[in-house]
Amino acid sequence: MSLLERVGTLLRANLNELVEKAEDPEKLLKQIVLDMENQLMQLKTQVAIAIADQHLLEKKRGEQERETADWRRKAELAVGKGQDDMARAALERSLSHEALEKGFASQVVDQRQEAEHLRQALGKLEQKLSETRARAEMLVAEHRRARAVGRAAEARRVAGIDKAHAVERMQSKVHARSAESEAASEVLAQESLEERFRTLESEDRVELLLQEIKSRMEERQAAVG
Structure with missing residues (x-):
């Protein structure tokens, strides 16, 4: 389970239901608070890493632009200088860096969204932790007054259901990864032909840019003359 999935589980947790089903409500609530505190520390670290990665990608995009x-x-x-061959080579290099710049720009957008999602999750978890701490003592007291025979058996039954759900989720992930691998194989089989077309398009762009440069320089010379 990923960090955000674990945080989501904590955020969705219904304290009243958990206390009702627990053999030792006080111990359970202490553990929930401890889990939240641990996840909060990890989430803060992930937010910092995500922001740092975003800044790094932005820096790399700027480098490629330059x-x-x-x-x-x-x-x-x-x-x-009348060196068309050198001009073509330089234009090919410029197109290569331009492609890298676009790739980094796309990654910056994705990374910015990921950082924002992590920040939002952090804020929600901080709020949930504060509420949990405030309500823990009250819920323990209420449970001590309302606890009835049979709660422990119900807690064990629910735990079994949760484990079954966990197995189902794991099987779904395995199937999904298998499908992704098959799709990736199909894509790779087409890359050779697509790469050849990209090379042709790149050569056309180089020639077009070369002609644009010559035209601009001829216009400048005509203006000076």
Whole structure:
């Protein structure tokens, strides 16, 4: 179970029901508070890591953006010197960095969303922990007055159901991963042809950019003349 799934389980927990089914309500509530505190510490760490990763991705995107612009300038310089081969090579490099920049930009968006989800979960867990601490003593007292024969048997029955559900969830995950692996194999089988088309498109873009640079430089020379 992932960290967010564990936090979600704690957030959905109904303290009244848990206390009613527990053999030792006081011990149970202490354990719930302890679990929440542990998950809270882990969640704070994950939030910090997510934000740091976001900043790193943003930095890498900026680096690729600067590299793209730098190689475009070099291509213009080569055209000015009549070195079309060097200009083409520079434009190919610029397109490569441009693709990397777009990839990092997409990752930044995903990472920003993940960090926001973690922050929201952290806020909810902090609130839940505060409420749980405040209500723990009251619920223990109420249970001591209202506890009846048969609660322990019911708790064991529910625990068995929970275990069965856990097994079902694990089986579902295994099936899902198997399906993902099959899909990935199908995608990889198509990559060779797609890569060839991407190469052709890249060459066309290089030639187009080269002509654009030449046209701009001719216009500049005509304006000066």
